[in-house]
Amino acid sequence: xxxxxxxxxxxxxxxxxxxxxxxxxxxxxxxxxxxxxxxxxxxxxxxxxxxxxxxxxxxxxxxxxxxxxxxxxxxxxxxxxxxxxxxxxxxxxxxxxxxxxxxxxxxxxxxxxxxxxxxxxxxxxxxxxxxxxxx
Amino acid sequence: xxxxxxxxxxxxxxxxxxxxxxxxxxxxxxxxxxxxxxxxxxxxxxxxxxxxxxxxxxxxxxxxxxxxxxxxxxxxxxxxxxxxxxxxxxxxxxxxxxxxxxxxxxxxxxxxxxxxxxxxxxxxxxxxxxxxxxx
DNA sequence: TTGCGTGCAAAGGTTTTGCATGGCA
DNA sequence: TGCCATGCAAAACCTTTGCACGCAA
Numbered sequence: 567x568x569x570x571x572x573x574x575x576x577x578x579x580x581x582x583x584x585x586x587x588x589x590x591x592x593x594x595x596x597x598x599x600x601x602x603x604x605x606x607x608x609x610x611x612x613x614x615x616x617x618x619x620x621x622x623x624x625x626x627x628x629x630x631x632x633x634x635x636x637x638x639x640x641x642x643x644x645x646x647x648x649x650x651x652x653x654x655x656x657x658x659x660x661x662x663x664x665x666x667x668x669x670x671x672x673x674x675x676x677x678x679x680x681x682x683x684x685x686x687x688x689x690x691x692x693x694x695x696x697x698x699x700x701x
Numbered sequence: 702x703x704x705x706x707x708x709x710x711x712x713x714x715x716x717x718x719x720x721x722x723x724x725x726x727x728x729x730x731x732x733x734x735x736x737x738x739x740x741x742x743x744x745x746x747x748x749x750x751x752x753x754x755x756x757x758x759x760x761x762x763x764x765x766x767x768x769x770x771x772x773x774x775x776x777x778x779x780x781x782x783x784x785x786x787x788x789x790x791x792x793x794x795x796x797x798x799x800x801x802x803x804x805x806x807x808x809x810x811x812x813x814x815x816x817x818x819x820x821x822x823x824x825x826x827x828x829x830x831x832x833x834x835x836x
Numbered sequence: 837t838t839g840c841g842t843g844c845a846a847a848g849g850t851t852t853t854g855c856a857t858g859g860c861a
Numbered sequence: 862t863g864c865c866a867t868g869c870a871a872a873a874c875c876t877t878t879g880c881a882c883g884c885a886a
Contacts, residue, residue, distance in 0.1 A: 570860090570864085570865055571859080571861070571864090571865055572861090573859080573866065574859095576866090593850080593851085594850090607868090608868040609868085609869095610851085610852075610868065610869080611866075613850095613851065613852075614866085615866095634769075634771075634850065634876075635849085636850090636851085653811070653819075655817075664815065668806075671803075672803050672804060672806075675801075675803045676788070676826070680788070680797075680799065682797065682826075682830050682831065684826050685827050685828045685829070688827035688828075689826045689827045689828070690825075691811070691817075692819065692823035692824045693811070693817050693818045693819035694818050695816065695817050696816030705839090705840055705841085705885090705886090706839095706840055706841065706884080706886070708840095708841065728875085729875090742842085744843085745844080745878085746842055746843070748876065748877075749877095750841095769850080769851070769874075769875070770876090839885100839886100840883105840885085841883080842883070843881095843883095844879105844882105845878105846879085847876105847878070847879090848875100848878090849877095850873105850875080850876100851872105851873080851875095853872070853873085854870090854871085854872090855868105855869095856868095857867080859867090860866085861862100861865100
């Protein structure tokens, strides 16, 4: 689907995700947030808009680990070519964005030695963060 | 749920996954495979059995990247405490199991320097494999 | 015999689709 | 004005649950 027209709904959905750039949001949460902002947008429009934003590369889509619904997250244009990695804590769900030289090295190693070119946009490392281990 | 009794259905589901140990299978595919083998097993039983196998650690569960259904994959008992990592090719869907010293080092680094203890059972590195890049 | 396991059908939740109407360019 | 976008409702899916019967131990 091509984003031909510019509409209130599209702006609102994108703004909603951008305002929460460090979170992954389910469609449910997006709708709730829009309602709270006073925007009344049909659920199917939200689905269609998110899919379109995904195709445009403005948003990325995540299959939820627990539960059944899909989540979306904003991708800032400044992050587009940014080499950073995502760590997700399986205890608290927090996402850390990490610039880690060792990770870059590892990815280079996988490409060179294993012939496997990793995609740091899709790859997520799951584990337990410091706060959760201590608390 | 505890696996108290031993039944034809449980054996069949486990055998089906074991025969395809390098693939992730949706419930749909498991049912199809069982039907092909002449096994007639109710869908809810397949769901319940897969969940039970998951709880038992015999199978692991994956949120599907594309599509909306969950997938399952056999875990051999020999892999149970095995330190290996999963690379998934986003082009062909193949899973490679890798014993990579660099990856182990990276995980140790994340624990030591970032306070984040990764879980190699849940972590999957996405990218494109050699065959898909060349073909 | 006991009580877990199974299968059917129904319920529950999420996502997609059809269609008439609305609104951008 | 021409078409894409929207919203509603319905359909399509996927998964879970309730319940009566079957079967392993």
